[in-house]
Each structure stands twice: as C-alpha cells, then as structure tokens.
Amino acid sequence: REGVTQKQAQELIAECANKAGARAQMRSFLEGRTATSLLSAHRLNRYVVVNVDSTGAASAVIAQLSVRPEVELAFPNRTYRVDGFRNDSLYGQQWALRKLELEAAWEVTNGDSSVLVGVIDTGIDFLHPDLIPSLWVNPAEDRNGNGKFDPWPADELRDGVGGDFDGTDQDGNGITDDVLGFDFVDQTVLNVGDSFGRDPVPFDPLLGEFNAHGTNVAGIIAAAADNQIGIAGVAPGVRLLPLRAFDSRGNGEDDDISAAIMYAADRGAKVINMSFGDSYYSPLMHDAVRYAY
Numbered sequence: 549r550e551g552v553t554q555k556q557a558q559e560l561i562a563e564c565a566n567k568a569g570a571r572a573q574m575r576s577f578l579e580g581r582t583a584t585s586l587l588s589a590h591r592l593n594r595y596v597v598v599n600v601d602s603t604g605a606a607s608a609v610i611a612q613l614s615v616r617p618e619v620e621l622a623f624p625n626r627t628y629r630v631d632g633f634r635n636d637s638l639y640g641q642q643w644a645l646r647k648l649e650l651e652a653a654w655e656v657t658n659g660d661s662s663v664l665v666g667v668i669d670t671g672i673d674f675l676h677p678d679l680i681p682s683l684w685v686n687p688a689e690d691r692n693g694n695g696k697f698d699p700w701p702a703d704e705l706r707d708g709v710g711g712d713f714d715g716t717d718q719d720g721n722g723i724t725d726d727v728l729g730f731d732f733v734d735q736t737v738l739n740v741g742d743s744f745g746r747d748p749v750p751f752d753p754l755l756g757e758f759n760a761h762g763t764n765v766a767g768i769i770a771a772a773a774d775n776q777i778g779i780a781g782v783a784p785g786v787r788l789l790p791l792r793a794f795d796s797r798g799n800g801e802d803d804d805i806s807a808a809i810m811y812a813a814d815r816g817a818k819v820i821n822m823s824f825g826d827s828y829y830s831p832l833m834h835d836a837v838r839y840a841y
Contacts, residue, residue, distance in 0.1 A: 636780045650782060659783030665769055666812030666820040669762030671752035671792035674728060678778040682770040684787035688719035689727040697728040699749050729790035730811060732804040750792035765823050789817055806836035813840035
C-alpha cells in the first residue's frame with residue numbers, strides 16, 4: 549500500500565511468513581534496497597513475492613496479510629499456460645494448424661471421445677504411437693477385454709496376452725472379429741497387404757504408390773497431442789474408426805467403399821472422412837451416402 553516503506557513491508561511479510569511456516573524469498577533482495585522498485589515498473593513497486601512451503605501455508609499467509617491495514621491486496625501467484633502451444637516434436641512445422649486458427653479452437657475443445665470418425669482409406673498403422681490413444685476399440689469384440697487391438701487368435705498367447713480373434717460375431721452385426729474397424733478390400737488382383745477376402749485387420753501396408761495415405765490422414769485428424777513426439781492432430785480427443793477400402797496403390801472399388809460407408813454409419817460415426825474422388829457418378833455410393841446421412 550502507498551505510504552508503507554519496503555522495510556515495513558519486509559517486516560510484515562516476515563512476521564506472517566514465520567507464523568505460517570513460509571519462506572520470505574524477497575527478504576535478501578529487499579535488504580539495502582529501501583528506494584528500489586521490486587519489479588522495476590511504475591506501479592509494480594508495491595508488490596512483494598513470497599515463496600511458501602505448501603498450498604495451505606499460502607492460504608494462511610494470504611489470510612493474515614489481507615486483514616492488515618498496510619496491505620492493499622494479497623493473492624496467490626497463479627500459473628498460466630501459453631495459448632494453444634503443443635509440445636509435439638514436429639508441431640513447429642504444422643503451419644496449417646495456425647492458419648486454421650486451431651490454437652484458439654483448442655481452448656474450447658480438443659474433440660470429444662464420444663465422437664467417432666470413420667476413416668475410409670488405405671487403412672491405418674494401428675501400431676503407431678501417435679495414433680494408438682485415438683483408436684476406437686469395439687468393446688463387444690474385444691475378446692480379452694484389455695481395451696486394445698490384439699490381432700491374433702484368442703487361444704494364442706503373446707507375452708501372456710490372448711488375442712481378440714475367436715471367429716465369433718460377438719455384437720451380432722454380421723461381421724466377425726471387427727475389433728478395430730474392418731478391411732473391406734477384396735480385389736481379385738492383389739497388391740501389397742491385400743487379400744482376396746475381407747478381413748478384420750485394417751492395417752495400412754505402408755508400401756506402394758500411395759504408401760501410408762490412410763495413416764497420414766488419420767494423423768491429421770486425431771494424432772495424439774502433447775506427447776512430445778510426431779505431430780498434433782486437428783482433434784486429438786476424438787476416436788478413429790479405421791475402414792480400409794483402398795489398396796496400397798490407392799485403388800478402391802465401389803462396393804468396398806460403399807460397404808465401409810454403411811459400416812461407419814451403423815457404428816454411429818458422426819464424421820466420415822473420404823480423401824478420394826473421381827469424375828463419374830456412382831448410384832451405389834450415392835445410396836450408401838444417403839443411408840449414412
């Protein structure tokens with residue numbers, strides 16, 4: 549408060565600090581500086597910072613100081629965060645996020661885990677550390693109940709863990725073992741990572757002309773944020789539903805894509821990402837989209 553010398557302030561704080569078991573860190577700084585501003589600013593020379601041992605001690609010091617006539621105001625020294633900054637190693641290179649003003653959006657939400665995003669693409673590298681936290685696991689088909697995707701037979705142990713595949717349609721949707729989305733690719737001409745029949749492993753083969761396309765798209769959508777690695781997704785809080793409808797060369801058939809769209813809708817996906825296109829009209833895909841919508 550104006551009219552109180554720094555020597556008086558020092559004695560007052562020391563008195564309160566001793567009662568609350570606090571440390572008056574500014575004491576040595578104040579000593580011999582009776583005419584010097586503490587924070588070297590015109591109206592900040594009235595403030596003194598006190599370091600206390602615990603939150604309880606801080607509350608006691610504030611309470612004791614607040615009732616003294618010499619003290620204008622006593623309050624905690626709060627901690628703030630830099631707006632929208634992420635600590636992911638490649639975040640500095642993600643200029644598009646700032647262009648889209650996502651740092652402001654993140655102050656409102658990072659995305660909700662109840663929002664399921666279907667990614668119809670070449671699959672997803674579901675072992676990628678930046679994607680694992682955002683993957684949606686079907687609890688009904690999660691045979692071992694650990695909340696993870698373990699793509700091997702239930703009677704086979706790997707590191708003491710049985711797999712999720714038991715050949716049973718646990719949730720009654722007509723698709724067996726769909727723990728983590730599904731692979732709808734069933735082309736007659738095989739490319740890397742493909743199969744003649746559809747299967748429950750929507751893995752992105754990471755090879756071919758469009759290598760890792762689905763993985764990259766998934767990362768843009770929901771890569772984990774603030775984990776000090778990789779990138780930050782646009783909405784890291786949402787959950788990803790991998791739907792493989794394109795082979796490693798970026799080819800996707802009408803029926804596979806349409807089946808993936810309908811599967812996503814039946815699963816309750818609020819958003820379906822389809823990073824592809826062509827110049828012809830598809831009645832089948834049109835109906836699939838209408839079904840989903």
